[in-house]
Amino acid sequence: MPLLEFTNKGIYCPPADVYIDPWRPVNRALITHGHADHSRWGHQHYLCTETAAPVIRYRLGHVNLSTTKFGEPTTINGVKFSFHPAGHIVGSAQIRVEHKGEVWVASGDYKIVPDGLSEPFEPVRCHTFITESTFGLPVYRWKPQHTVFEEINDWWRQNQAQGKVSVLAVYALGKAQRLLHGVDDSIGPIFTHGAIEKTTQVMRKQGLKLPPTQRITQQYKSKDFEGALVLATPSATGSNWMRRFKSASVGIASGWMSLRGTRRRRAADRGFILSDHADWNELNEAIRATGAERVAVTHGYTNLFARWLREECGLDAWEADTEYEGESLDAEDSGDSENDKDA
Amino acid sequence: MKAFANLYTRLDQTTKTNTKVAELARFFDQSNDRDRLWTVAILSHRRPKRTVNTTLLRNWAAELAGIPLWLFEESYHVVGDLSEAIALTLPKAEKTNDEALTFWIEYIKALDKLEEAEKKQRVTDAWMQMDYTERLVFNKLIMGGFRIGVSQKLMVRALSKSTDIDENTLAHRIMGNWTPDKTTFENLILTKDPLEDVSKPYPFYLAYALENNPEELGAPKDWIAERKWDGIRGQLIVRKGELFVWSRGEELVTDKFPEYHSLAELLPNGTVLDGEILPYKDGKPLTFNDLQTRIGRKNVTKSVLEKAPVVLVAYDLLEWEGEDIRERPMQERRSLLEQLLRQTNTGDIILLSEQVPFSNWQALEPERQNARQHHSEGLMLKQKDSPYLSGRKKGDWWKWKVDPLTIDAVMIYAQRGHGRRANLYTDFTFAVWDEQTLVPFTKAYSGLTDKEFREITAWVRRNTIDRFGPVRSVEPTHVFEIAFEGIRKSSRHKSGVALRFPRISRWRKDKPLREANTLEDLQQLLKLYETGA
Numbered sequence: 001m002p003l004l005e006f007t008n009k010g011i012y013c014p015p016a017d018v019y020i021d022p023w024r025p026v027n028r029a030l031i032t033h034g035h036a037d038h039s040r041w042g043h044q045h046y047l048c049t050e051t052a053a054p055v056i057r058y059r060l061g062h063v064n065l066s067t068t069k070f071g072e073p074t075t076i077n078g079v080k081f082s083f084h085p086a087g088h089i090v091g092s093a094q095i096r097v098e099h100k101g102e103v104w105v106a107s108g109d110y111k112i113v114p115d116g117l118s119e120p121f122e123p124v125r126c127h128t129f130i131t132e133s134t135f136g137l138p139v140y141r142w143k144p145q146h147t148v149f150e151e152i153n154d155w156w157r158q159n160q161a162q163g164k165v166s167v168l169a170v171y172a173l174g175k176a177q178r179l180l181h182g183v184d185d186s187i188g189p190i191f192t193h194g195a196i197e198k199t200t201q202v203m204r205k206q207g208l209k210l211p212p213t214q215r216i217t218q219q220y221k222s223k224d225f226e227g228a229l230v231l232a233t234p235s236a237t238g239s240n241w242m243r244r245f246k247s248a249s250v251g252i253a254s255g256w257m258s259l260r261g262t263r264r265r266r267a268a269d270r271g272f273i274l275s276d277h278a279d280w281n282e283l284n285e286a287i288r289a290t291g292a293e294r295v296a297v298t299h300g301y302t303n304l305f306a307r308w309l310r311e312e313c314g315l316d317a318w319e320a321d322t323e324y325e326g327e328s329l330d331a332e333d334s335g336d337s338e339n340d341k342d343a
Numbered sequence: 344m345k346a347f348a349n350l351y352t353r354l355d356q357t358t359k360t361n362t363k364v365a366e367l368a369r370f371f372d373q374s375n376d377r378d379r380l381w382t383v384a385i386l387s388h389r390r391p392k393r394t395v396n397t398t399l400l401r402n403w404a405a406e407l408a409g410i411p412l413w414l415f416e417e418s419y420h421v422v423g424d425l426s427e428a429i430a431l432t433l434p435k436a437e438k439t440n441d442e443a444l445t446f447w448i449e450y451i452k453a454l455d456k457l458e459e460a461e462k463k464q465r466v467t468d469a470w471m472q473m474d475y476t477e478r479l480v481f482n483k484l485i486m487g488g489f490r491i492g493v494s495q496k497l498m499v500r501a502l503s504k505s506t507d508i509d510e511n512t513l514a515h516r517i518m519g520n521w522t523p524d525k526t527t528f529e530n531l532i533l534t535k536d537p538l539e540d541v542s543k544p545y546p547f548y549l550a551y552a553l554e555n556n557p558e559e560l561g562a563p564k565d566w567i568a569e570r571k572w573d574g575i576r577g578q579l580i581v582r583k584g585e586l587f588v589w590s591r592g593e594e595l596v597t598d599k600f601p602e603y604h605s606l607a608e609l610l611p612n613g614t615v616l617d618g619e620i621l622p623y624k625d626g627k628p629l630t631f632n633d634l635q636t637r638i639g640r641k642n643v644t645k646s647v648l649e650k651a652p653v654v655l656v657a658y659d660l661l662e663w664e665g666e667d668i669r670e671r672p673m674q675e676r677r678s679l680l681e682q683l684l685r686q687t688n689t690g691d692i693i694l695l696s697e698q699v700p701f702s703n704w705q706a707l708e709p710e711r712q713n714a715r716q717h718h719s720e721g722l723m724l725k726q727k728d729s730p731y732l733s734g735r736k737k738g739d740w741w742k743w744k745v746d747p748l749t750i751d752a753v754m755i756y757a758q759r760g761h762g763r764r765a766n767l768y769t770d771f772t773f774a775v776w777d778e779q780t781l782v783p784f785t786k787a788y789s790g791l792t793d794k795e796f797r798e799i800t801a802w803v804r805r806n807t808i809d810r811f812g813p814v815r816s817v818e819p820t821h822v823f824e825i826a827f828e829g830i831r832k833s834s835r836h837k838s839g840v841a842l843r844f845p846r847i848s849r850w851r852k853d854k855p856l857r858e859a860n861t862l863e864d865l866q867q868l869l870k871l872y873e874t875g876a
Binding site for chain 2: 137138139140141256258259260261262263264265269270301303304307308311312323328
């Protein structure tokens, strides 16, 4: 029997009777990170890292949640589990599972390039590696992030000069904070959509140093936004919520913005290629660094990436069905979809 | 190429028409005449001759990127644009270059006679001194299809802004059979009386579809109605004893239609007609399909001429006795047209577009509905006083099409879209019931909103039964209404029928699976359609 199995509820470890990032309610769930497709409602017990916990608590409310430190082993029914940085968002982890000398790593979502906020990705040696493949095609290769931030800063300055508000559509958890951390906040004031502000507050409270932001409420008039950068959720940018800005340029920051077609479909004024997922090179580098001979490929270009690993890298790779969504432009990361009545 | 690549980026970064025109005008202002002329050429669908085939480009790109060809092909499918897929896949450049647009076009043209190995060397060299956008533009120059959200109309507007020459004049000057090798910017664009070019057509006036009630057009007495034919829009020119036939794609198609050749003598010099090239036999129109088969052929053989002979259904007169009369009211042009056809002996080659008489809009509705009986697509409504405009303009001409045929079908396969819809399931195969089994009969790609595509994509991901390459078979669950313009017998399809212009008209969430239409319903439609009912 394999140490981890892909069942219709999630990634299951039979000897320990626990699930990793399950998508149906289970008794015991180990959670890699707080995004809605990995951290769901309804489990009896949750275990995650200390730095992932505040957001998960905020999003799921009163759940039975325990925490662990990175690298610290937890043994359940003789199976040794430990959490290692995945570099995806603050607190995000790869989960290492060891039993009778066999080691598996479930990596959740990850990126290798340090973003300055998340605990940097750490390769973990294993026999079997479970990898995402959100951007698992050679057309996805990110530019250095400082270049992207320069582009964003330039765009902001340009809009400012033209009397436009710069509205950037981002995930409330992860991408928003990465942007706050990376942009040049001397350019002008930064406003946030309510959903983003709340998540950001939670993360400030756990010690993240982020530039000051103002949450958008009815009290602000259109002239208050002059020259400002606004971080908004993707759904807000397509709604009446935008009416408060007299003249705005809308940007989207996402890995999907590498493709011209996707940029056009979203009808954004600007697309910035910025992702919290590994690009093609990073995926390959990460897999090599694990030394794994067996690789299960989940969410993304599963069949293609698995074939590449099999035929070109000599690995025993297969596609595994899960309900993770990776970076999606189409589904809101819906953990915090509670509407802000006053925003 | 930097300047042109920059232009490309800026055009791509905006969805606003005015910004695009301003960017393009600025580029025209700042470029030399060669680059300007080539830009006009490229944005009016005149690309340099293709000197490298795309199969070679794919192979070289995959090799350079160190990936197997299948992976490149899959990536291409996701990206949806070969130039872009190559630009995204190639490794980082080793150096940069300062050459301008024309240099690279000449570079591409010079590849023509070279051996494959030499071509490969040169293309690779070029790629390895370009950044992402330069590569994208370079690839597009090789492959053509420069779609960057700038229509010919917008280009003309920008050119007008930069040269201070009227848009319509420019639109006319850039029509016809020129290439940047054979003319100059000065001659083609700036010279008041450009090189005598007897073949030069006028820009077509294109109608918009009427979405609302015709009542909103005003008094019926100010309008005429004609049947809308399903052929090829054409402009027929006789000047200096020569005949030229242009299709709407600004393609000179004179050779494709020998039926018209005698018109060079039958029509007076200085005559330009606008009409429909229509396959027509035994006093009635054939289907568009017949025309399409004919157009696809390289040679127009005797049997082709017998099977699908064409006529011109003339509906407008643009030039009369050598004079451009487009500014005159439609009614006046029309009566001149009638007079011309009466006076010449062209009766079996040119038919006058028949008017459908009506006194009020309600009376016209049944004429639209019965369009299929006449093998037509619906009606054209034209304002009696209107001049003949250039391009697609709202106001004076409207197409009022017959309602499409529809059928309720079950989605059974889904495939990821590409290009604009790369990460959505947008390409579906639909089936109808044959007893207890579902028989696939058509694919359809468009018609749902982005929101609906997102919804169905999420559903497809969760309800996949099996995968065959990029195709997923899904649990038969959802019923969609499929609209289409025509139906014909087909031995190539399992269902025995093929549809024309199928698209999704709506998602029938109200319709239970079992109540989707049947194969028998389809066959019934086929029968009715063939008899024109």
